[in-house]
Amino acid sequence: MRVLIVGCLGSRLEQAANIVISRGSQVDHVGTVSQAIDRACSEGNHHLVICEVECGIRSLVNGLASQRVHIPVLACGPASAALATGAISDGADDYLPLPPDTDLVASFLQDVAYESHKLISIDPGMSQLLCLVQKVAVSDASVLVCGESGTGKEILSRYIHKKSKRFKGPFVAFNCAALPETLIESELFGHEKGAFSGAATRRIGRFEAANGGTLLLDEISEMDVRMQAKLLRAIQEREIDRLGGNASIPLDVRIIATSNRDLKSEIKNGRFREDLYFRLNVVSLTVPPLRSRRLDIVPLAQHFSKKYCELNGLPSRIISDKANEILTNGIWKGNIRELENAVHRAVLLSRGDVINVEDFNAAGVSSSVNSERSIINTNPWVGNSVDDVEQALILDTLTYTDGNRTHAASILGISIRALRNKLRNYADKGANVPRPSLGLVTQQ
Numbered sequence: 001m002r003v004l005i006v007g008c009l010g011s012r013l014e015q016a017a018n019i020v021i022s023r024g025s026q027v028d029h030v031g032t033v034s035q036a037i038d039r040a041c042s043e044g045n046h047h048l049v050i051c052e053v054e055c056g057i058r059s060l061v062n063g064l065a066s067q068r069v070h071i072p073v074l075a076c077g078p079a080s081a082a083l084a085t086g087a088i089s090d091g092a093d094d095y096l097p098l099p100p101d102t103d104l105v106a107s108f109l110q111d112v113a114y115e116s117h118k119l120i121s122i123d124p125g126m127s128q129l130l131c132l133v134q135k136v137a138v139s140d141a142s143v144l145v146c147g148e149s150g151t152g153k154e155i156l157s158r159y160i161h162k163k164s165k166r167f168k169g170p171f172v173a174f175n176c177a178a179l180p181e182t183l184i185e186s187e188l189f190g191h192e193k194g195a196f197s198g199a200a201t202r203r204i205g206r207f208e209a210a211n212g213g214t215l216l217l218d219e220i221s222e223m224d225v226r227m228q229a230k231l232l233r234a235i236q237e238r239e240i241d242r243l244g245g246n247a248s249i250p251l252d253v254r255i256i257a258t259s260n261r262d263l264k265s266e267i268k269n270g271r272f273r274e275d276l277y278f279r280l281n282v283v284s285l286t287v288p289p290l291r292s293r294r295l296d297i298v299p300l301a302q303h304f305s306k307k308y309c310e311l312n313g314l315p316s317r318i319i320s321d322k323a324n325e326i327l328t329n330g331i332w333k334g335n336i337r338e339l340e341n342a343v344h345r346a347v348l349l350s351r352g353d354v355i356n357v358e359d360f361n362a363a364g365v366s367s368s369v370n371s372e373r374s375i376i377n378t379n380p381w382v383g384n385s386v387d388d389v390e391q392a393l394i395l396d397t398l399t400y401t402d403g404n405r406t407h408a409a410s411i412l413g414i415s416i417r418a419l420r421n422k423l424r425n426y427a428d429k430g431a432n433v434p435r436p437s438l439g440l441v442t443q444q
């Protein structure tokens, strides 16, 4: 989830921002309402705005409405009934007294997340999985969610949390592939002030932030083996030590881990600890790829169309029958993330209230139906395989970003991990893969 914070980053607003970050959301900060409106309009991917009351709630709410951007606004400021009532009558959805109460911030985020993490599915293949999820969600057992990249493993993990007895507790997501080894430990376990150079204040880690709730360890296979040992100890002993701390902190956390690698072969290759695998794999769920649950394509595409029309302040747009047919019967190389990106681009490119096949063409959707009904038939890439086109696009993008994997993944709309896997394959096939630029935190 992405949150835009508006106001002067004094200590109280900073505390609110830190709580939001510790709950697994991404934070952007701007100083004024007009910057907030610009940013929300130009980026179109914020799920919540938290705005200091003195910045002007009415002008923020009116400004967003005039650009037809619909994002919930949480006003914040001193604990005062008059200020809270004023902010709400100016159009804020709610009021957060500062200094912020962690549980209150968490519950606002949860309400917003509930809307933005709605799980859409009608395909019988998924229904079976969801029945199983209902049964296992109520227990406290660790769950391992497997499936290809972008199939919805994270959204399914959130669903498990929502259906569990812990649903009122926090859901904290941690991506094991996103940070260098040196930072993972302090991020997971937290640190005391002065634990290492740069540790200017005490910081609680993701485990503590998830206490009473669920911790999602996304892309667990990417975690270094030494770190896996520390993780295993924390899960087994149900307690952690902050870095530089001398008292153990008891934990009451349900663990859900995801992987798009085959962990059994990772174990064989010595890259994943077998004992950790058994700890995590009490219940194992596999999310099917989109190509084997085609009945989900149309409802998902409609859902994404609504979502991106709203986020970009556009009137709602329906997807034409022809485009739906092509999306449903096309050869999908990608998964739901790719469908979401395609619909997002088509929403932005379409004019009027219908999204047509041409809008998907212009958005670069290259799936084709059977023989003659190819979505793209005039593209210069015709004649190349999808794999070749994808490789060329990825390597060109990486050259453009000067080797920066994070930036390239963001432009391409894929996860860093998916990008790294592809680069590894290209390098294995002998392709010339641009090296990471200096100071990068990701590795190939």
Ligand SMILES: Nc1ncnc2c1ncn2[C@@H]1O[C@H](COP(=O)(O)OP(=O)(O)OP(=O)(O)O)[C@@H](O)[C@H]1O
Pocket (backbone or CB within 6 Å): 116, 117, 118, 119, 120, 121, 147, 148, 149, 150, 151, 152, 153, 154, 155, 156, 218, 258, 260, 300, 303, 336, 337, 340, 415, 418
């Ligand atoms: N059933 C669904 N309903 C609505 N949105 C979905 C669904 N499944 C996935 N999505 C959306 O698709 C995108 C990718 O989903 P998600 O991040 O859960 O996939 P993932 O398998 O965890 O990906 P990765 O392996 O790359 O981490 C997200 O934006 C998510 O909200």
